[in-house]
Amino acid sequence: QVQLVQSGAEVKKPGASVKVSCKASGYTFTDYYMHWVRQAPGQGLEWMGWINPRTGNTGYEQKFQGRVTVTRDTSINTAYMALSSLRSDDTAVYYCARDHDGGLDFYFECWGQGTLVAVSS
Amino acid sequence: QSALTQPASVSGSPGQSITISCTGTSSDVGNYNLVSWYQHHPGKAPKLIIYEVNKRPSGVSNRFSGSKSGNTASLTISGLQAEDEADYYCCSYAGSNALFGGGTKLTVL
Numbered sequence: 001q002v003q004l005v006q007s008g009a010e011v012k013k014p015g016a017s018v019k020v021s022c023k024a025s026g027y028t029f030t031d032y033y034m035h036w037v038r039q040a041p042g043q044g045l046e047w048m049g050w051i052n053p054r055t056g057n058t059g060y061e062q063k064f065q066g067r068v069t070v071t072r073d074t075s076i077n078t079a080y081m082a083l084s085s086l087r088s089d090d091t092a093v094y095y096c097a098r099d100h101d102g103g104l105d106f107y108f109e110c111w112g113q114g115t116l117v118a119v120s121s
Numbered sequence: 122q123s124a125l126t127q128p129a130s131v132s133g134s135p136g137q138s139i140t141i142s143c144t145g146t147s148s149d150v151g152n153y154n155l156v157s158w159y160q161h162h163p164g165k166a167p168k169l170i171i172y173e174v175n176k177r178p179s180g181v182s183n184r185f186s187g188s189k190s191g192n193t194a195s196l197t198i199s200g201l202q203a204e205d206e207a208d209y210y211c212c213s214y215a216g217s218n219a220l221f222g223g224g225t226k227l228t229v230l
Binding site for chain 1: 124166172210217223
């Protein structure tokens with residue numbers, strides 16, 4: 001079955017960077033786009049960006065441009081989301097989510113378990 | 122671009138039907154049939170329940186249905202059950218990105 005397993009919780013200081021991983025199994029990693037979505041405490045879901053694992057092409061939400069980088073390592077079926085210049089309002093649970101089919105449809109069919117990133121001095 | 126607008130909360134009794142609205146603009150909901158809905162139980166990963174406005178993924182109950190009129194999409198849950206109590210989020214393609222609604226907390230009385 002399709003599984004997305006994310007790395008563990010992180011605690012970071014303001015100004016630092018964080019890199020969250022998402023290991024895929026149960027399907028052909030390069031056949032499906034991968035997205036990153038976050039949820040701050042008490043807030044709603046927020047889309048951050050996508051990657052085409054086959055080509056490495058990416059797209060990001062404008063508010064995160066310059067601070068977020070999504071990459072992948074096809075040899076180990078893993079996607080990564082790096083966020084720099086962390087602020088307290090970046091404290092959130094970060095999810096990876098696989099797109100619904102082989103296109104860039106922005107339907108998030110399968111989700112990782114989430115990774116809590118806490119930013120605190 | 123602002124988040125899509127959803128009511129903060131809705132409630133209903135078991136067996137009843139409820140509808141959650143999701144209002145966007147002509148740049149997102151009104152311009153694309155690429156609206157999806159997610160059920161989110163706290164502490165768990167969100168679950169896709171509707172895509173392309175009104176399609177259900179395999180395994181999702183037919184008690185969930187979606188529709189769209191103009192800039193507003195809607196999710197209807199019929200035959201409410203206790204396990205439907207959760208947060209619900211709409212999402213729309215917006216040209217080069219995705220916008221989520223603020224979420225609606227469904228309480229089953």
